[in-house]
Amino acid sequence: MLARVSTCAVEGLDGYIVSAEVDISPGLPSFSIVGLPDTAVQEARERVRAAIRNSGCEFPMRRITVNLAPADTRKAGPSYDLPIAMGILISSGQVSGSPDSALFNSTKLAPPTAARDRSGSVGDSGAQSEDGGSCIRCGREIDLDPDRPLCRGCYQVWSQYSNSDFEERCCLVCGDERRGITYAKPLCYPCYSRN
Ligand SMILES: [Zn+2]
Numbered sequence: 001m002l003a004r005v006s007t008c009a010v011e012g013l014d015g016y017i018v019s020a021e022v023d024i025s026p027g028l029p030s031f032s033i034v035g036l037p038d039t040a041v042q043e044a045r046e047r048v049r050a051a052i053r054n055s056g057c058e059f060p061m062r063r064i065t066v067n068l069a070p071a072d073t074r075k076a077g078p079s080y081d082l083p084i085a086m087g088i089l090i091s092s093g094q095v096s097g098s099p100d101s102a103l104f105n106s107t108k109l110a111p112p113t114a115a116r117d118r119s120g121s122v123g124d125s126g127a128q129s130e131d132g133g134s135c136i137r138c139g140r141e142i143d144l145d146p147d148r149p150l151c152r153g154c155y156q157v158w159s160q161y162s163n164s165d166f167e168e169r170c171c172l173v174c175g176d177e178r179r180g181i182t183y184a185k186p187l188c189y190p191c192y193s194r195n
């Protein structure tokens with residue numbers, strides 16, 4: 001689903017509208033920002049990922065493409081974090097909003113410490129369980145914990161041999177069938193390099 005969130009930018013003394021168009025589609029997990037982003041905008045990927053997770057929401061393990069339109073003007077600085085994050089939350093159905101919505105003030109997302117300090121809020125308790133993974137042997141949905149990559153039943157079978165290098169079937173994170181997945185290394189390479 002596509003979400004479009006508008007923000008503003010200044011060039012010299014003029015202000016203009018910039019739209020963060022976020023598309024989430026099936027496929028290997030990836031997160032790319034296009035539309036002439038500078039290094040600070042590219043780093044929004046790390047800030048947005050951390051902020052979404054630490055807010056108790058789920059960062060979609062799918063193919064995320066963000067286009068900052070108009071595509072022919074350079075985008076600088078960290079001010080696109082919020083519209084990108086909102087676009088991801090709207091596009092993944094975690095926040096209701098029209099897919100083509102709202103004008104957000106350009107705001108940088110604070111480091112995740114602010115979210116970590118909260119206690120007892122709804123988001124905190126939900127954060128862990130919403131991050132689902134797949135049993136690397138049978139593919140059943142389990143908690144995303146690299147130290148426990150098997151469901152209960154498969155773990156019982158595995159523990160009879162406890163062979164950490166036995167080749168299993170699918171990646172703990174994306175659930176795709178992959179070669180070289182083992183109890184010791186439960187993530188496929190793309191997921192491993194992103195975590
Ligand atoms: Zn299993």
Ligand SMILES: [Zn+2]
Pocket residue numbers: 171172173174175176187188189190191192
């Ligand atoms: Zn994977």
